Amino acid sequence: MNTAATGAGTATTATRLIGVAALAITAFVAVSAFWLTPADAVQGESVRIMYVHVPTAWVAYLAFVVTAITSGLSLARRHRTLGFDRVAGASAEVGVLFMAMALVTGSLWGRLTWGTFWQWDPRLTTTLFLFVTYVGYLAVRNIDTDPQRRARRSAVLALLAVLEIPLVHFSVVLWRSLHQEASVLNPDGDVRLDGLMLFTLFAGVVAFSLIYVWLVLHRQRLAALADARITTGLDAAIAARRAEAASTSGAGA
Amino acid sequence: MTMDDIGFILTSWLLTLGSVAALAFATIRRAKRLASQVPDSAKPWI
Numbered sequence: 001m002n003t004a005a006t007g008a009g010t011a012t013t014a015t016r017l018i019g020v021a022a023l024a025i026t027a028f029v030a031v032s033a034f035w036l037t038p039a040d041a042v043q044g045e046s047v048r049i050m051y052v053h054v055p056t057a058w059v060a061y062l063a064f065v066v067t068a069i070t071s072g073l074s075l076a077r078r079h080r081t082l083g084f085d086r087v088a089g090a091s092a093e094v095g096v097l098f099m100a101m102a103l104v105t106g107s108l109w110g111r112l113t114w115g116t117f118w119q120w121d122p123r124l125t126t127t128l129f130l131f132v133t134y135v136g137y138l139a140v141r142n143i144d145t146d147p148q149r150r151a152r153r154s155a156v157l158a159l160l161a162v163l164e165i166p167l168v169h170f171s172v173v174l175w176r177s178l179h180q181e182a183s184v185l186n187p188d189g190d191v192r193l194d195g196l197m198l199f200t201l202f203a204g205v206v207a208f209s210l211i212y213v214w215l216v217l218h219r220q221r222l223a224a225l226a227d228a229r230i231t232t233g234l235d236a237a238i239a240a241r242r243a244e245a246a247s248t249s250g251a252g253a
Numbered sequence: 254m255t256m257d258d259i260g261f262i263l264t265s266w267l268l269t270l271g272s273v274a275a276l277a278f279a280t281i282r283r284a285k286r287l288a289s290q291v292p293d294s295a296k297p298w299i
Contacts (some may be wrong), residue, residue, distance in 0.1 A: 007285030
């Protein structure tokens with residue numbers, strides 16, 4: 001009997017709505033970043049990179065914090081379900097992509113503003129270290145092992161890795177850094193952006209956060225499907241073996 | 254805006270949005286393939 005579903009993949013009404021909202025807000029951010037907002041008094045035109053650089057970095061932080069929280073929940077309830085572990089893994093995957101984009105766009109911005117793609121500056125170095133840590137986390141998740149053991153092992157790693165985030169964020173304050181201090185969430189509490197620039201940056205954070213939620217919802221369901229396929233395959237193999245054994249014993253009788 | 258600026262700014266935007274779109278399309282495509290191989294009971298979101 002074919003028990004496979006005929007329905008489409010991992011989409012639901014909620015993910016479709018999130019997707020449409022994310023596309024609409026991203027379109028607004030692009031129009032505002034290129035045509036509505038002015039050039040910065042200090043950075044000039046390169047400030048237009050900020051509207052993707054800052055949201056990608058913030059969403060990467062968000063993704064890694066979500067990975068830590070769901071990893072903690074996974075450890076606390078490890079014998080019940082792998083659901084939290086799947087969310088942790090999906091969030092880290094998306095976070096690594098966004099962190100990579102933050103590094104690349106930051107490097108391009110640095111070339112325009114500082115005249116170089118890379119400096120071993122405290123912010124850049126700690127961000128690269130954070131990125132490499134989560135690439136390692138994903139590698140640990142891909143070690144072929146029992147799912148419960150994988151969940152336990154990767155959860156411990158996620159809870160340790162998240163401790164790097166405050167170090168990255170405050171690196172510009174703790175050490176002498178070429179990278180500018182935060183324009184919005186800085187220790188002085190000042191907001192060093194005004195009007196439409198601030199609104200566009202905020203909209204960018206909202207847009208990328210929605211994209212993050214959309215991707216995590218789909219990817220954790222994808223992980224559930226991958227696990228289910230293995231279980232379905234095992235069940236089918238056991239049923240086939242039983243049927244084979246029954247026919248052999250029937251023929252021998 | 255100089256041509257140099259435009260190149261770097263457009264590259265930043267296109268790389269970011271392009272990589273997100275690529276991951277989204279790859280996810281949807283794989284999900285559709287896997288969904289046809291497992292029963293509905295394994296899809297609590299339906």
